[in-house]
Amino acid sequence: MSLKNLYIIAISLFAVGCFAQNNPFEHLSLDERNQLADKYHKLSMEKYQTSEMHRIYKDSALMANPKNAEYTERYSYSYKKAGEHIKAMKLLNKAVAMDLENNKTNALEYKAWSMLYFYRDYEAAIKDVDLILEMKKEQPLIACHGEPCLLIKGQALYQLDKNQEAIETLEKLLELDKKRGFDPLDNFLAYFYIARSYTKIGNIDKAIEYYQNQLAVYDNFTEMHYQLGKIYLDKNEIDKADLHLKKAKQLIEKGTKMYEPYIERFDEVFVEEIDLELDRLKIKNEP
Template sequence: MSLKKIYILAIGLFSVGCFAQNNPFEHLSLEERKQLADKYNKLAALDNYYQTSEMHRIYKDSALMANPERKDIVQTYSYSYKKAGEHIKAMKLLNKAVEMDLKQGKTAALEYKAWSMLYFYRDYEAAIKDVDLILEMKKSQPLIACHGEICLLLKGQALFQLKRYDEAIETLEKLLELDKKRGFDPLDNFLVYFYIARSYSELNNLEKAIEYYENQLAVYDNFTEMHYQLGKIYLDKNNFEKASYHLNKAKELIGKGTKMFEPYIERFDEVYVEEIDLELERLKQKR
């Protein structure tokens, strides 16, 4: 039987739920099964706009039926359930992908999991645990990225959210030192500076927080959330002139659409105009 006929037969069988009992690919050679897995996975990608659809999942299931060793298919399959809010199924698949990677000394799936634990599930302890394992396995890559963001930055933010501010500062300062060693200007890493400043602020070391905020704003002045946080500090210190400047600057920037924004997540300290207005009202009352 040709691969084309097997492919058509498999889709039909899957649609009526027969895969629970039989695998129609058992008699094929390994190479043939790999080819089928590729074909089904490409079809699933074509259906990517409907990633939560039944057809997308049939393609993914079919691909894994043909070649269950494809970690990349397992990982991307988890996205279908994650986007549909079926998180138990999503994590079951993602954890399987992580396990498959770790057996081969790889961390790609774990990097995505660490990012998800921090930003999506807000499981800060899990995010820290995942990052620590990644860094242990990738000792030669201390600045390894987790789904596009330096893993140490994820850990620093997780520590901040757990109110472990001294540890957050230590982690983020380590990141800045590593940046210097590879010839990068630490001030380019504005989120690191932001969370070091936030940590000092929470520790009530306001002068140190101000130092970090102002150093960063001297390089990049269009950071709405940084102006907002600095404005609040100056307001608490009764420095009304500087409080007014930074709070109004934050409102001006947000009016232009300049603020923290990510298409898939909400940043922890993303500020909204209503929050700025509350601080401006507090300024008005204190004056």
């Protein structure tokens, strides 16, 4: 390790140790503190997010620039990934508060996404999205951590069994896609959760319509074939059930399904579930 890196680590350890007493950077100018914060932040990104050194550098960055909402939000990832969720949420809520003071929604967008997928706090996810959309009226297609915020809200409503509201929210997303010149059929998750919502309220014909429209342009959707196969099996349309369930089994054996590196989708399907439906199909086929 170079003397330069040893010096940086020594300063970081000293800074963290002194944090409860005073801020060792308070004598520096604002520009100097911002530069130092950026330096520590970049150094933290070279370390594993859950490591002690990552946190030492992040602590140092935030001592140099305690009002940096981005660094505060990013620091929450370290605790979230380590399962230390109280600390993670404390940091994330702090970042949200700092952003809102400056009429920004960056941290809130990530919080809405986290509330839906990680913490399954659907009411909180909806509340966060509504606030984002109120603040960003000129950006109705604004994204929450890479996904349209309206898609986040639609899935939260679906999970709360507010299925008609879910359908209306997701239809609005598709209409906005169309107005922007996007092909609504490209938003396959919106189609999927509209179909799931129609299924839950018993409008099976409408659910089938959405599944078929989507599969006509995107046939490699394991969960869609699985859900459609179940519907046809319940309707005793055996040939159609056989077609879609076997397609789902073929796709999942290739590793094709709704998989995310950090989350499980709500209707992610597993091979055991498909096999159970194929067994049910076999029984119905028996003379």
